[in-house]
Amino acid sequence: xxxxxxxxxxxxxxxxxxxxxxxxxxxxxxxxxxxxxxxxxxxxxxxxxxxxxxxxxxxxxxxxxxxxxxxxxxxxxxxxxxxxxxxxxxxxxxxxxxxxxxxxxxxxxxxxxxxxxxxxxxxxxxxxxxxxxxxxxxxxxxxxxxxxxxxxxxxxxxxxxxxxxxxxxxxxxxxxxxxxxxxxxxxxxxxxxxxxxxxxxxxxxxxxxxxxxxxxxxxxxxxxxxxxxxxxxxxxxxxxxxxxxxxxxxxxxxxxxxxxxxxxxxxxxxxxxxxxxxxxxxxxxxxxxxxxxxxxxxxxxxxxxxxxxxxxxxxxxxxxxxxxxxxxxxxxxxxxxxxxxxxxxxxxxxxxxxxxxxxxxxxx
Amino acid sequence: xxxxxxxxxxxxxxxxxxxxxxxxxxxxxxxxxxxxxxxxxxxxxxxxxxxxxxxxxxxxxxxxxxxxxxxxxxxxxxxxxxxxxxxxxxxxxxxxxxxxxxxxxxxxxxxxxxxxxxxxxxxxxxxxxxxxxxxxxxxxxxxxxxxxxxxxxxxxxxxxxxxxxxxxxxxxxxxxxxxxxxxxxxxxxxxxxxxxxxxxxxxxxxxxxxxxxxxxxxxxxxxxxxxxxxxxxxxxxxxxxxxxxxxxxxxxxxxxxxxxxxxxxxxxxxxxxxxxxxxxxxxxxxxxxxxxxxxxxxxxxxxxxxxxxxxxxxxxxxxxxx
Numbered sequence: 001x002x003x004x005x006x007x008x009x010x011x012x013x014x015x016x017x018x019x020x021x022x023x024x025x026x027x028x029x030x031x032x033x034x035x036x037x038x039x040x041x042x043x044x045x046x047x048x049x050x051x052x053x054x055x056x057x058x059x060x061x062x063x064x065x066x067x068x069x070x071x072x073x074x075x076x077x078x079x080x081x082x083x084x085x086x087x088x089x090x091x092x093x094x095x096x097x098x099x100x101x102x103x104x105x106x107x108x109x110x111x112x113x114x115x116x117x118x119x120x121x122x123x124x125x126x127x128x129x130x131x132x133x134x135x136x137x138x139x140x141x142x143x144x145x146x147x148x149x150x151x152x153x154x155x156x157x158x159x160x161x162x163x164x165x166x167x168x169x170x171x172x173x174x175x176x177x178x179x180x181x182x183x184x185x186x187x188x189x190x191x192x193x194x195x196x197x198x199x200x201x202x203x204x205x206x207x208x209x210x211x212x213x214x215x216x217x218x219x220x221x222x223x224x225x226x227x228x229x230x231x232x233x234x235x236x237x238x239x240x241x242x243x244x245x246x247x248x249x250x251x252x253x254x255x256x257x258x259x260x261x262x263x264x265x266x267x268x269x270x271x272x273x274x275x276x277x278x279x280x281x282x283x284x285x286x287x288x289x290x291x292x293x294x295x296x297x298x299x300x301x302x303x304x305x306x307x308x309x310x311x312x313x314x315x316x317x318x319x320x321x322x323x324x325x326x327x328x329x330x331x332x333x334x335x336x337x338x339x340x341x342x343x344x345x346x347x348x349x350x351x352x353x354x355x356x357x358x359x360x361x362x363x364x
Numbered sequence: 365x366x367x368x369x370x371x372x373x374x375x376x377x378x379x380x381x382x383x384x385x386x387x388x389x390x391x392x393x394x395x396x397x398x399x400x401x402x403x404x405x406x407x408x409x410x411x412x413x414x415x416x417x418x419x420x421x422x423x424x425x426x427x428x429x430x431x432x433x434x435x436x437x438x439x440x441x442x443x444x445x446x447x448x449x450x451x452x453x454x455x456x457x458x459x460x461x462x463x464x465x466x467x468x469x470x471x472x473x474x475x476x477x478x479x480x481x482x483x484x485x486x487x488x489x490x491x492x493x494x495x496x497x498x499x500x501x502x503x504x505x506x507x508x509x510x511x512x513x514x515x516x517x518x519x520x521x522x523x524x525x526x527x528x529x530x531x532x533x534x535x536x537x538x539x540x541x542x543x544x545x546x547x548x549x550x551x552x553x554x555x556x557x558x559x560x561x562x563x564x565x566x567x568x569x570x571x572x573x574x575x576x577x578x579x580x581x582x583x584x585x586x587x588x589x590x591x592x593x594x595x596x597x598x599x600x601x602x603x604x605x606x607x608x609x610x611x612x613x614x615x616x617x618x619x620x621x622x623x624x625x626x627x628x629x630x631x632x633x634x635x636x637x638x639x640x641x642x643x644x645x646x647x648x649x650x651x652x653x654x655x656x657x658x659x660x661x662x663x664x665x666x667x668x669x670x671x672x673x674x675x676x677x678x679x680x681x682x683x684x685x686x
Contacts, residue, residue, distance in 0.1 A: 028468075028471065031475075032471060032472070032474075032475040033475065080453075080455050080456070082455075082459065128662075132662070132665065132666050136665070136666050136667045137667075138662075138665035138666055138667070139665070139674070141402070141455050142607065142608075142611065142661070142665060143662055143665060145402070145604055145607070146604075146608065146658040146659075146661055146662050146665075147658075147662070149601060149604065149654075149655060149658045150655045150658050150659060150662075153651040153652070153654045153655035153658075154651070154655070156651050156654075157649055157651040157652070161649075286459070286463070289456070289459060293456070324474070324475075325471075326470055326471060326474045326481065328466070328467040328468075328470040328471050328474075328481070329467065329471060330467070331463050331466050331467030331470075332463070332464060332467035332468055332471060333467075334463055334467075335460045335461070335462075335463035335464035335466075335467060336460075336464070338456060338459055338460040338463065339442075339446070339457065339460035339461075339464070342452065342453060342456035342457070342459075342460065343446035343447065343450075343452035343453055343454075343456045343457030343460055344445075344446050344450055344452055344457075345450075345452055346450040346451055346452055347450045347452075350450075
């Protein structure tokens with residue numbers, strides 16, 4: 001018998017965890033001498049009350065959907081892919097190579113090419129840690145952390161060397177062909193008399209992210225492979241007994257995870273910067289951890305959590321602009337969300353379970 | 365490369381390896397007791413900030429050290445509560461701690477000093493200053509050994525010597541005391557320790573606390589010994605390098621000394637790219653040197669060069685039978 005109804009596990013626990021994180025964040029804001037209510041109003045105003053705010057919120061959310069899905073897919077196979085950051089950096093390299101060296105006739109084809117490049121490079125960067133986990137038993141968390149640093153060094157090397165156009169001083173690749181620019185929300189939804197999303201970087205890759213959500217849902221809950229991934233994540237010995245190859249599951253799920261993290265680069269590199277820059281990921285790979293934990297590893301949950309974090313990110317930028325609260329407040333909130341929804345899950349869960357058990361006893 | 369240059373590089377090796385060594389030994393205690401700790405980075409960072417901030421406001425570096433150790437222990441306690449008491453995921457808890465430290469340090473630094481997330485620079489009694497060992501001046505004239513003693517061994521801050529003394533001490537505690545035996549046992553087979561009537565929870569909390577003290581000293585050294593003040597994100601991945609060094613050392617104290625010296629040496633060499641070019645004649649990319657600790661660790665982890673086997677119960681919360 002379950003100790004708790006399913007809805008409590010899916011909805012109540014994340015909400016309570018979020019509430020705890022919010023209360024602590026408010027305490028932090030109070031402690032540095034600002035008003036939490038005012039800060040919240042400012043964040044809502046800057047991120048949600050104007051269409052351009054939404055344009056930024058959804059732009060960030062696009063990144064977090066990809067990295068959140070990446071972490072979620074790995075979690076289903078009971079692996080902690082902490083290397084989304086490095087995989088996304090390599091995804092950026094894939095996008096840059098596709099956009100710099102192939103003369104695409106149209107942006108749609110360029111997007112297709114960069115999508116494939118991003119996914120392939122991101123997946124390739126996850127392949128070695130996955131192989132080492134599957135075959136040599138090296139812990140995936142440690143190897144993916146190491147690969148984040150190796151990716152940063154590699155990109156740094158390429159951007160001050162091979163990829164930097166001659167004469168440029170900046171560590172960045174050449175500009176992509178302007179005809180490859182992805183349509184932004186402004187171009188897609190604005191008309192002459194109703195300007196929307198003015199200047200915001202949200203672009204068509206948001207829909208790619210939505211498609212990725214659907215893909216992950218179909219994969220995990222509607223496909224044989226997804227069933228095997230979940231079976232392996234639930235019980236490795238049970239899965240082995242059922243004839244599921246652990247090596248295969250580890251490698252395939254990590255490839256999918258790395259590919260999803262890499263796809264983030266379509267949004268940042270082709271959609272926004274239109275060239276490969278240093279640190280284009282800006283920690284989004286790590287926010288994916290918070291997003292996946294918050295979203296309970298379900299694509300729909302990831303979507304909602306990603307939009308929440310997009311709002312926090314954009315709101316945080318507004319705060320940094322108008323108040324004395326630095327942007328790092330978002331890092332604190334992110335840490336608190338990871339702490340409560342991930343590490344201290346039992347702290348919220350145990351009392352709730354007790355309450356539900358007590359209620360049930362009263363009924364019977 | 366001439367002798368003085370070699371001494372110079374080795375000297376900066378020692379200075380750069382010290383925080384790695386302290387953090388590595390910290391991780392050693394924690395992981396030997398079965399608690400994975402990827403929050404070393406965050407604990408070092410918060411200790412660096414509080415040691416610099418308190419040393420600046422009080423003017424006493426010892427108060428700073430105390431504050432740094434205390435702040436690091438607070439995060440350690442959080443890690444303990446999450447991973448021992450509430451049996452949460454130790455890796456996730458570590459990630460959370462890293463972000464918490466990264467955000468909080470800048471937030472508080474901005475609030476206290478308004479200098480864009482840094483502390484004012486420290487001087488005089490607010491820093492750990494170099495110590496000249498006895499007879500260093502007198503022996504300087506002795507060929508070879510004199511300069512080695514004067515330039516390399518003498519002239520570091522007290523925390524450097526503390527770090528080096530921690531290596532035999534750690535070995536002694538872990539392998540020659542009853543506490544150490546139990547600590548290692550709790551990381552291999554907690555059920556057996558429990559059966560013997562020793563508290564698993566107590567031992568693990570003790571290990572996490574020791575880890576907090578050592579990372580605190582490491583962080584304080586960063587801000588008050590190696591540099592003069594705190595800057596944003598000053599741990600700069602050192603916690604992760606220490607983690608790599610711990611795997612490289614196969615969770616053993618003397619090997620930890622070697623691996624952190626090696627990684628410290630790589631950092632020291634990366635600061636002098638001209639030297640490599642002059643010595644081996646080819647230009648080695650600085651990025652390669654930056655990435656080398658991580659690449660080496662992956663190779664070791666892959667088991668191609670000697671196998672690194674972690675403590676068996678590492679990462680698994682202990683559930684007492686009911």
